[in-house]
Amino acid sequence: MGQYIPSTREEQQEMLAAIGAESVAAFFKDVPDSVLLKEPLNLPAGKSELEVRREVEAMSRQNKVFGTILRGAGAYQHYIPSIVKYISAKEEFVTAYTPYQAEMSQGILQSIFEYQTMICELTGMDASNASVYDGASAAAEAVAMCRDRKRTVALVSATTHPDVVATIRTYCYGAGYEMRMVPEKDGRTDAAALAEALTADVCCFYVQQPNFYGNFEDCTALGETVHQAGAKYIMGCNPMALAVMKTPAACGADIAVGEGQPLGMPLAYGGPYLGFMAATSAMTRKLPGRIVGETKDADGNRAYVLTLQAREQHIRREKASSNVCSNQALCALTAAVYMSTMGPEGVRQAAGQSMSKAHYFAQLLAEIPGVTVQNQGAWFHEFVTTLPVAAETVLNALAEQDILGGLPVKEGVLWCVTEVVSKEQLDKAAAVIREVCAACS
Template sequence: MKHRYLPMTEQDRSEMLAEIGIQSVEELFADIPEAVRYKGRLPMSEALDEYALLRHMKQLADKNADFDSHTSFLGAGLYDHHVPVVINHVISRSEFYTAYTPYQPEISQGELQAIFEFQSYICELTGMKVANASMYDGATALSEAAVLASGAAKRKKIVVSSAVHPEARQVVKTTAAGLGLEIAEVGSSDGVTDLALLAQAIDGETAAVLVQYPNFFGCIENLAAIEQLTHDAKALLVVSANPLALGVLETPGKLGADIVVGDAQPLGISASLGGPTCGYFAVAEHLMRRIPGRIVGQTVDRSGKRGFVLTLQAREQHIRREKATSNICSNQALLALCASVYLSVMGKEGLREVGGLNIRKSHYAASRLGAIPGAKVAFSSPFFNEFVLKLPEGSDPGAVNAKLLGKGFLGGYDLGKDYPELSGHMLIAVTEKRSKSEIDEFASVLEGCL
């Protein structure tokens, strides 16, 4: 009998049941009480042929509100940036999308070189000396930075700005709970970390100060002032930075950061319904042997030819197990490749140009939306491509966003979900993809919805 797909025949089923010593599949669920079991048949159609199935799945997919069907002004950590078509062409090559950790360098030179290029780009963007092969995402990178800082400083207190992404702060708190770290949150003023409150929170037990640049509200933190307060207490400064913004902002490394982390999603990685993305992690040279994850190094073979290898592996879990500096033992190589291709295609001037477009378009949008009767831009601090809009008194951002969705727009993030004091405020993101006509139309539609 010819099968189009690999089936599970009745003989296969019988042999597996016999091997584990039961008579039927139902016996596997014997521990689940009858009262909570689903009875009857799930509401599914009969089997469909290939064409009918594809049509059905497309109809389901078309119900999604995505970046193709709607104009997005939603950011809050995941952005609608342009993804050059060359990226998907490169990452679709089987040598890359089937690759795993390259333990055998002699047959993995292409993969290792791609990772090495990513590390080199991250070091140049951040102004740091050493970067790893990537992390799972920006939030886990930040939590790993807190762990590294605690170990390096031999202290247990981590001071975190409340202007750091709420989800990233939650990941940091979850990690801290397991390691017995103390988390102290510092409030903000005019959209940036309150320096007076920060000075009060930092003491002799502080291992690190965690800030975001630009922060969750889109505002640009005064890293020089924060660095002074942090290093006066002999703590480490950890900066979670938007890598695209680093094309136009001063690098955290030049401003005194000890660890710079972030999410590479703005660098040619599609939103993909919320992920996966790719975290990056860079440190000052003296922290090189504490950095989590993989590091690819450049060397020469016995003939003097350039080659690439995994280096400093004694730090890692697969060798040191419980003595490792981190339990991160993998990386997002394919998505790091997206970032590398993006940066190589854009170049320094291109990255600076895209960053400038984000600034100019978001500031134009702020002037248009801030002119809506009853609305205003909430903070006066400088911002990159996101800003907080205070809606007219009594407006519900959730209800407003529902109306916007019906008119073809993905509205801003409702800040009241995470900051009760910002109820009625919306976080608006404007990337290089937004045109003047789209911004003008959004302002007009938003005013109508209000």
């Protein structure tokens, strides 16, 4: 009868007979006749697997896969060990639903418990949930955790990724509270402006570490300012940077969130990625979404279950603090396998090499007449340069050499270098830029 339907036409007739129905039309008799479709949908006919393969492969060839990627801005190309893809493709993991039935889902529950532990280790926080959609929605959910009747204003640093800002703004618009921006000064949050903005109605402050321009913020000092005003402190962190930088827990964060994509997920035109969320024990019961906990079974053996479900929409309905139901479980598994495979030393190396190579590349660019590196102080693997010529000219020249250059932003171009780019590739990219700048000036 159709693709992926086991029953033959004869079997279907027998089943109809067993039910006592003449045809399947009998099941749709409650549908008003005026809206029942009389014609097939205006869509192409079904195709064989081989035809579909050809068509989709042809689409993929309409895209350009760059040999060298020097662009980040929220999506980062890191090395993904082979085993990560194989384990996250295991059909038992791929084709399971949310582990509602603990007795037949211990493997999935344990994998989430292990993931939660790794996120706690990365961030230094007390508890993690099983993930949300991505870093931007994690940030918006974190803001929602902080709001109460008296405190209805969320502060966000202007050094935050624009998509994160827009997502927080959207969630605020929904529930009817206000987002205010804290301006930047020389590529970092303006600390004096933050202190001024922290009025009695502010529920929280969100800062990104490292920030959109790649700069490390003075997160400890920012956190102290926020807490003095009685507001909550949220840090949005790059998980790769967490391998080397001061943890949000040590900076005094109440909630740590971030985009987990660097931990083993491909660029994939923006998704699926992974929103991680971790909190202090004081705020654990405000975390949205699934959380796995350890318990004992009737025989006294260690077991894992979905827990603290009294927070969730299926119990609380309109009183729930969040509507999160599906999350990014398979992406969380991917991140856990990535972290296990790389190990503490491997993740540290990937972070350290990304930072080192980005600084090497920045130095090469700084040597080109007319190019200025804007970043001052400590920064991670992204930086902004001004160029003596139009950004487009430089980016086109790089594209001709199979290199995806940095992202044009209003301050110049935002570059990113990760551990997968070799010194040779960086030297080549710098040479192309030098040549374009020389030719045009």
